[in-house]
Amino acid sequence: MTRKRRSIYYNDARHYSLFVFEPPMALEDAWVPIDEVASTNIDTFIYGVARGDGVFYPSKVDHQFGSEMVGQFRQNAYWRTWYNMKSLEERGLDPLSVLIDRAHEKGM
Secondary structure, X not given: OOOOOOOEEEEOOHHHHHOOOOOOOOHHHHHHHXXXXXXXXXXXXXXXXXXXXXXXXXXXXXXXXXXXXXXXXXXXXXXXXXXXHHHHHHOOOOHHHHHHHHHHHOOO
């Protein structure tokens, strides 16, 4: 039996998506990590959901990045990361489900 070849893409979640959009993040902005590779041969998408200081989504097993720094962010990029994720959550959207659903829509 021949195994199907897979093309895997890893997105680190910060530098090309969470850092660049002004909060509140539009749904179209949240889709960018998927949309930018959807018309390629990529069929498997991996999203880097964490740094050493927390995860970029609400979690029951780890603390959320930035939760201890609200109001004290030392870099604009960190402020954007926190508020972009929160803007999705405040609309009742799970940041990871937004990406998963979009990837499935695009055949990934």
